[in-house]
Amino acid sequence: MLILECPYCGVKAEETELSPGYEAHLKRFGPGSSPEEFEAYMFARKNPKGVHFERWRHTYGCGKWFLAARCTATLEVFGTYPAQVSEPPADIIAKIQARRPGWTPDGKAPK
Amino acid sequence: MSEPVSAPVSALNGASFQGFATIREIGPLGMITLRAKGVKALDKAVKAVTGTKLPVQRRIEIKGDRACGWMSPDEYLLILPYPEVAEALAKLAKALAGEHHLAVDVSDARAIFRIEGDKAADVLRKLSPVDFERLEPGELRRSRAAQVAAALWAQDGGFTLVCFRSVAGYVMGLLTHSAQPGSEL
Numbered sequence: 001m002l003i004l005e006c007p008y009c010g011v012k013a014e015e016t017e018l019s020p021g022y023e024a025h026l027k028r029f030g031p032g033s034s035p036e037e038f039e040a041y042m043f044a045r046k047n048p049k050g051v052h053f054e055r056w057r058h059t060y061g062c063g064k065w066f067l068a069a070r071c072t073a074t075l076e077v078f079g080t081y082p083a084q085v086s087e088p089p090a091d092i093i094a095k096i097q098a099r100r101p102g103w104t105p106d107g108k109a110p111k
Numbered sequence: 112m113s114e115p116v117s118a119p120v121s122a123l124n125g126a127s128f129q130g131f132a133t134i135r136e137i138g139p140l141g142m143i144t145l146r147a148k149g150v151k152a153l154d155k156a157v158k159a160v161t162g163t164k165l166p167v168q169r170r171i172e173i174k175g176d177r178a179c180g181w182m183s184p185d186e187y188l189l190i191l192p193y194p195e196v197a198e199a200l201a202k203l204a205k206a207l208a209g210e211h212h213l214a215v216d217v218s219d220a221r222a223i224f225r226i227e228g229d230k231a232a233d234v235l236r237k238l239s240p241v242d243f244e245r246l247e248p249g250e251l252r253r254s255r256a257a258q259v260a261a262a263l264w265a266q267d268g269g270f271t272l273v274c275f276r277s278v279a280g281y282v283m284g285l286l287t288h289s290a291q292p293g294s295e296l
Binding site: 008 | 168169182183184186240242252253254255260
C-alpha cells in the first residue's frame, strides 16, 4: 500500500484516498510546436524502473493536486511537494540522491 | 399556517439506529462553503458568522451550535443554525466585498450524522482509512466512508460525520451495518 503525505493538508493518505495523475513535470507543446514535439508531449512517457515523479490528487481529502517522487521498483517514497513547480525542488533531489547515490534528474552521470 | 410549506427536511428525516453505538442522522444544519485565501478580512468575516476564530490547517473551531472547519488551504466550512444562513451570507458578502472569494449555501446538499457511544470510533474505523488513535481533538479529517467522500471530527464524546445528501441513505446503511451488535472490534 502506497502512503503519500499530502503537502497541502499534511495528511498521511493511503492510496485509496488518492487519485493517480501519471507523470509529473510534463512540458506542454501546443500550437506552433513541431509535430515531433507535440507527439512526444502527447504520447511519450518515461515509464522508468526506479525513480519517478508523479502527479497525485488528494481526491477524498483536500482535493488538491500534488507531486510525489517515488521508486517504481521498490515503492519507496522519497517525498511529496506542492504542484506549483516546473521541476523537482532541490531538497527532494537531495533526498533521492541520499538513497540512490549517482542518480541525477536528467539521467546523466554527475560531474 | 404556522409552518411554511417548504419547511426544511433533513436527508433521512432524523433516522437513527441503536447498535453497539448510536447512529443518528441530525439536521438540517446550516452550512456555508467559503472559499478564500490570503484575504485580510477573512478572520473578521468568519468571526461575525460563527463566533470562532479562523481554524488553522485541519482544525475545526466549535462554539455552541456554530463551527468553522478547515477543508483545504482555500476552503472553509461554516456551520450554523439553518434559519440563519441567508443572513450569514449577507454578512460574508459585506465583510468580504471587493475581495476574491466565494460563499455558497450548501445546507441542502449535505447530510450530517452523529455516531455516539464508547465504541463510536470502531464504527468509523471499519469504513475510513483514518488512524483514529492519532486523530486529535478538534481535528477535522476529510476522507472517505467506504466509497463516498466524508468529513468527520470528534465532538461531545462521539463523532460528527458530514457527507453529500445524495449518498445519505448509503452512508446510513454503512454506519448501521458497521454498528451491528457483536461486531465490535
